[in-house]
Amino acid sequence: MKIEAIDLFYVALPEIKLAADGTQDTLLCRVRADNGLYGWGESDSSPLVSLAAYVFPMSHSNIININEALLGETVDSVEDVRRLRAKAGAYGLDVQQLDHAVAAIDIALWDLVGKHLEQPVYKMLGYDKAHPKLPYASVLFGDTPDETRTIAEGLRGRGFAAAKFGWGPMGHGTAENDVALVAAAREGMGQHAQVMVDAGVVWGDDDETAYDRAVRFSEYDISWLEEPLLSEEVDAYKRLTDRKPPVKIAAGEGADFYRSADDLMLNGGIDFIQIDVGRTGGITVSDRICKRAQELGIQYVNHTFKSHLQLAASLHVFAGVPQFRLMEYPAGDSPLILGLTAPTGLPVNEKGMVDCPEAPGLGVDVNLDTVRKYLQRVKIEVNGKILHETPEV
Amino acid sequence: MKIEAIDLFYVALPEIKLAADGTQDTLLCRVRADNGLYGWGESDSSPLVSLAAYVFPMSHSNIININEALLGETVDSVEDVRRLRAKAGAYGLDVQQLDHAVAAIDIALWDLVGKHLEQPVYKMLGYDKAHPKLPYASVLFGDTPDETRTIAEGLRGRGFAAAKFGWGPMGHGTAENDVALVAAAREGMGQHAQVMVDAGVVWGDDDETAYDRAVRFSEYDISWLEEPLLSEEVDAYKRLTDRKPPVKIAAGEGADFYRSADDLMLNGGIDFIQIDVGRTGGITVSDRICKRAQELGIQYVNHTFKSHLQLAASLHVFAGVPQFRLMEYPAGDSPLILGLTAPTGLPVNEKGMVDCPEAPGLGVDVNLDTVRKYLQRVKIEVNGKILHETPEV
Numbered sequence: 001m002k003i004e005a006i007d008l009f010y011v012a013l014p015e016i017k018l019a020a021d022g023t024q025d026t027l028l029c030r031v032r033a034d035n036g037l038y039g040w041g042e043s044d045s046s047p048l049v050s051l052a053a054y055v056f057p058m059s060h061s062n063i064i065n066i067n068e069a070l071l072g073e074t075v076d077s078v079e080d081v082r083r084l085r086a087k088a089g090a091y092g093l094d095v096q097q098l099d100h101a102v103a104a105i106d107i108a109l110w111d112l113v114g115k116h117l118e119q120p121v122y123k124m125l126g127y128d129k130a131h132p133k134l135p136y137a138s139v140l141f142g143d144t145p146d147e148t149r150t151i152a153e154g155l156r157g158r159g160f161a162a163a164k165f166g167w168g169p170m171g172h173g174t175a176e177n178d179v180a181l182v183a184a185a186r187e188g189m190g191q192h193a194q195v196m197v198d199a200g201v202v203w204g205d206d207d208e209t210a211y212d213r214a215v216r217f218s219e220y221d222i223s224w225l226e227e228p229l230l231s232e233e234v235d236a237y238k239r240l241t242d243r244k245p246p247v248k249i250a251a252g253e254g255a256d257f258y259r260s261a262d263d264l265m266l267n268g269g270i271d272f273i274q275i276d277v278g279r280t281g282g283i284t285v286s287d288r289i290c291k292r293a294q295e296l297g298i299q300y301v302n303h304t305f306k307s308h309l310q311l312a313a314s315l316h317v318f319a320g321v322p323q324f325r326l327m328e329y330p331a332g333d334s335p336l337i338l339g340l341t342a343p344t345g346l347p348v349n350e351k352g353m354v355d356c357p358e359a360p361g362l363g364v365d366v367n368l369d370t371v372r373k374y375l376q377r378v379k380i381e382v383n384g385k386i387l388h389e390t391p392e393v
Numbered sequence: 394m395k396i397e398a399i400d401l402f403y404v405a406l407p408e409i410k411l412a413a414d415g416t417q418d419t420l421l422c423r424v425r426a427d428n429g430l431y432g433w434g435e436s437d438s439s440p441l442v443s444l445a446a447y448v449f450p451m452s453h454s455n456i457i458n459i460n461e462a463l464l465g466e467t468v469d470s471v472e473d474v475r476r477l478r479a480k481a482g483a484y485g486l487d488v489q490q491l492d493h494a495v496a497a498i499d500i501a502l503w504d505l506v507g508k509h510l511e512q513p514v515y516k517m518l519g520y521d522k523a524h525p526k527l528p529y530a531s532v533l534f535g536d537t538p539d540e541t542r543t544i545a546e547g548l549r550g551r552g553f554a555a556a557k558f559g560w561g562p563m564g565h566g567t568a569e570n571d572v573a574l575v576a577a578a579r580e581g582m583g584q585h586a587q588v589m590v591d592a593g594v595v596w597g598d599d600d601e602t603a604y605d606r607a608v609r610f611s612e613y614d615i616s617w618l619e620e621p622l623l624s625e626e627v628d629a630y631k632r633l634t635d636r637k638p639p640v641k642i643a644a645g646e647g648a649d650f651y652r653s654a655d656d657l658m659l660n661g662g663i664d665f666i667q668i669d670v671g672r673t674g675g676i677t678v679s680d681r682i683c684k685r686a687q688e689l690g691i692q693y694v695n696h697t698f699k700s701h702l703q704l705a706a707s708l709h710v711f712a713g714v715p716q717f718r719l720m721e722y723p724a725g726d727s728p729l730i731l732g733l734t735a736p737t738g739l740p741v742n743e744k745g746m747v748d749c750p751e752a753p754g755l756g757v758d759v760n761l762d763t764v765r766k767y768l769q770r771v772k773i774e775v776n777g778k779i780l781h782e783t784p785e786v
Contacts, residue, residue, distance in 0.1 A: 048449035
């Protein structure tokens with residue numbers, strides 16, 4: 001197959017709220033081959049900035065856009081997908097945004113080639129069998145402990161046996177308030193559920209406060225404390241984990257490329273590495289990190305706060321590894337979560353687990369009506385020449 | 394002072410050539426305060442992608458653009474500049490391009506506040522005195538050893554006592570050709586000059602080949618072998634440096650944020666850390682890396698392949714440290730190197746050294762005629778609303 005077109009769609013809700021809620025917009029990529037097959041992918045970043053990485057004018061031989069690297073290329077095999085990911089990386093070597101942006105088309109190429117080879121992506125990655133995952137509902141803390149309890153009760157009512165609460169007021173008030181938030185989450189979820197806490201990098205490089213909260217939160221039996229510190233403060237992670245806090249430490253969503261994740265695993269002492277396939281350069285790079293985590297005996301888990309298209313891409317990466325059992329599962333009500341896939345996304349089965357699709361490629365398709373409804377029309381011009389204009393859906 | 398305007402100018406030569414030559418375009422940032430003072434900065438990346446990072450629509454509370462973070466802010470002191478750098482970082486936490494993009498305004502804010510405080514930037518960074526640096530001419534290899542020799546002879550004729558040759562055919566032909574290129578550079582520069590080799594990440598993660606070339610090149614007394622491997626292949630750097638190659642190893646231009654540079658220093662075993670102030674988040678972050686290099690006993694050197702505005706920003710970061718003696722000095726003939734500053738850039742003095750400006754701020758000003766001449770007019774629209782249009786120079 002030859003890559004005939006790369007279509008980029010920026011979709012967004014009519015009103016964007018000032019909360020750490022990544023399900024308010026997204027960038028979709030549809031790659032079309034000359035035989036009529038197509039694949040879809042999604043990037044988790046600023047849609048406009050990632051879109052610019054596909055169309056910017058050349059600066060020199062290490063600043064060439066993704067379209068230029070990939071349009072017209074041949075893609076028939078897993079080796080081709082890996083080769084093209086490397087080619088786009090070399091063409092855009094000196095563009096920082098490359099990893100976030102290229103994720104969308106990398107995912108779309110795995111989807112496309114999977115359809116061509118009639119294989120689900122997890123098999124293309126070398127696994128024989130997909131193992132069901134335990135979804136944890138991923139939500140934001142309420143503004144108060146009471147609101148948090150209500151949210152937790154709602155999730156419990158929907159049958160979730162695990163949930164993560166993050167951001168919002170965590171770390172912005174007193175230590176007592178932080179504890180009250182966690183206590184409310186536990187209370188609402190009940191004593192048998194798995195509860196995780198996402199501190200949203202609020203303590204920066206302050207491992208003392210992070211340690212203090214880890215001790216206080218441990219009373220509520222939390223499965224991990226996520227991102228107590230900034231992603232790049234690996235030394236602070238090391239100081240924290242060297243003290244053997246009484247809860248497990250998770251991080252990784254801020255890792256934009258392989259080494260950044262490996263650095264956290266090797267030198268940060270974390271227990272869970274959380275990878276966002278739509279940021280860390282797509283399935284190709286996430287797969288490398290997942291295999292590295294297996295070598296190192298660290299738990300790999302997806303970071304996903306986007307649609308079920310993204311969720312499927314995330315899941316294929318580690319579906320084949322039975323010991324990686326948990327899966328982040330966006331549980332909000334944005335129409336850009338479940339509404340972007342058709343006919344369905346990845347439902348929770350009767351056993352409370354999520355199965356990886358067995359259909360070719362990612363195994364989910366995009367709902368074009370949703371794309372049309374929330375489409376943002378972008379136009380980028382340099383010297384009157386149009387570099388990008390939103391294509392027809 | 395209040396930040397009243399952030400003006401972004403994308404300038405480029407009429408024809409962009411397919412070579413690793415970063416002096417063919419750039420992104421300039423002028424920040425204007427309400428008291429009439431202004432500062433200038435420059436980013437080294439795709440100008441369009443970095444520009445998008447100043448104007449993109451909000452996605453959620455961690456994807457907010459740089460203009461929104463900084464317009465209207467108060468900036469009177471060094472502490473304010475650091476605070477605003479952190480604020481822009483938090484607003485754009487989930488936008489990978491942030492570090493490349495924010496570099497331009499971070500530099501501009503140091504320039505602005507330096508003018509306000511009537512201090513050169515190096516003093517604002519805590520140093521008493523600026524030490525002259527030995528400039529090494531930074532050029533690309535010729536296509537053949539003969540062309541390389543001619544380039545080297547030209548530099549020698551211009552009085553350069555040090556020069557670095559990079560990219561081009563290096564690593565793309567036989568080992569013998571690689572050696573012939575280095576031999577020609579040495580021959581052209583003469584036996585007393587310092588000669589460095591920049592392999593342009595050509596051997597990826599192949600430390601065996603990198604070691605082989607280090608041994609072969611050592612015969613020509615080179616001061617360092619730069620970027621034999623990809624920036625993120627820190628384990629491969631470690632394997633290479635553990636074998637104690639007979640030449641020093643330099644890397645760092647691919648480090649987009651503090652930890653990435655620190656990782657190379659701590660875990661890669663390199664001898665020289667090369668920081669591009671226009672990529673690694675500006676003067677604020679480069680200063681942190683420079684001080685870390687002092688702690689670790691590693692040589693800090695600027696990476697600069699842009700204008701003399703960028704060169705001045707680079708120099709202030711390490712001007713106060715006498716033991717960091719070398720300075721990359723772009724020596725090509727692009728009008729975007731020397732032509733962007735007025736009345737002059739940073740000349741080589743009669744002793745063959747470069748002095749750091751003592752005038753307030755960066756100590757160089759921008760030549761607006763050059764900006765006007767090479768200006769690229771950019772327009773970005775979403776749903777018919779103009780998010781960016783090139784302002785008046």
